[in-house]
Every structure is written in C-alpha cells, then in structure tokens.
Amino acid sequence: MTITNPTQLIDEFKKSGEFDRLRRDLLSHFQRSDRTEAFKSRVDDIARQRLSSDPKLISMPNDAIQRELLGEIDRYPIVERAVADAPLLSDPSFIAGIRASLERTMSAGRAEKNNATPSQSTPNLHPCDSGNPDFNPAIPPPNGALTPSVVQKE
Numbered sequence: 001m002t003i004t005n006p007t008q009l010i011d012e013f014k015k016s017g018e019f020d021r022l023r024r025d026l027l028s029h030f031q032r033s034d035r036t037e038a039f040k041s042r043v044d045d046i047a048r049q050r051l052s053s054d055p056k057l058i059s060m061p062n063d064a065i066q067r068e069l070l071g072e073i074d075r076y077p078i079v080e081r082a083v084a085d086a087p088l089l090s091d092p093s094f095i096a097g098i099r100a101s102l103e104r105t106m107s108a109g110r111a112e113k114n115n116a117t118p119s120q121s122t123p124n125l126h127p128c129d130s131g132n133p134d135f136n137p138a139i140p141p142p143n144g145a146l147t148p149s150v151v152q153k154e
Contacts, residue, residue, distance in 0.1 A: 003106060018101040029088045042078050
C-alpha cells in the first residue's frame with residue numbers, strides 16, 4: 001500500500017508486525033524490571049481493599065467479581081504510572097529502533113509507489129514532512145541523532 005497519511009503509516013506499521021514486536025519487547029522489559037513487584041503489590045492491595053470493603057462481592061459469580069475488581073483497579077492510574085516510569089521509552093537506542101522500523105515501513109510504501117502504474121500513483125510524501133510544512137514528528141529525534149535522510153538503508 002502506498003502510504004499517503006499518518007493513519008496509513010500506523011496501519012502498515014501494525015501489519016508489518018513491528019507494533020506487536022515492540023509491545024512484546026516493552027512487556028518483557030517491564031516483567032524483568034524491579035518495578036514489576038511494586039506494580040503487582042499495588043494491584044493486590046487495591047483488590048484486597050475492594051474485597052474487604054464489600055462482603056457481598058465474594059458471593060458473586062467469578063466473572064462479576066473480576067469485572068468489579070478490574071473496574072476498581074482502573075480507577076487508579078497505576079498502569080499509566082508504570083508506563084510513564086518505563087525507562088525503555090526514553091532509551092535512545094529503543095527510540096532509534098522505532099524510528100528505523102517506521103523508516104522501513106515508509107520505504108516499503110515508497111517502493112510500492114514506484115512500482116505502481118501512473119493511475120495508481122499518489123502524491124509523494126516524505127517520511128519527515130508528510131507533505132505538510134507544519135508537520136511535527138510524533139517521536140522527536142534524540143539529541144545528536146541522524147536525520148532520516150542520512151540514515152543508511154539496509
């Protein structure tokens with residue numbers, strides 16, 4: 001598919017499997033970190049408090065108990081805090097890997113466009129400007145990072 005807008009880039013990024021790979025990497029990194037036990041402990045505390053505050057809850061069917069406990073846990077920003085505190089998200093090499101994956105996705109879209117017949121072609125969008133002079137990338141380049149135009153192609 002020729003990529004002509006950010007939504008198509010996201011779709012192609014997901015189709016390539018990179019999104020799932022990054023998600024698994026983040027989860028694996030979190031599970032190996034020392035923050036996992038604190039997270040589990042906080043979830044356990046919230047669930048225990050909810051169960052002790054409502055004795056009727058224990059007599060409910062398991063799926064209803066689970067729904068209630070998940071709703072209670074969702075009231076607290078523990079997942080958001082865990083994500084915000086994830087050191088991997090600020091790691092320059094991790095960010096560079098995401099950037100490289102996005103560049104590969106964009107390159108695949110450009111290669112497909114170059115193979116398209118004239119009736120299939122679409123406006124040429126560059127990976128870093130999306131054809132819009134006011135474009136700001138979602139992931140800013142790390143300090144001293146190479147711009148996509150000088151990144152070596154594989």
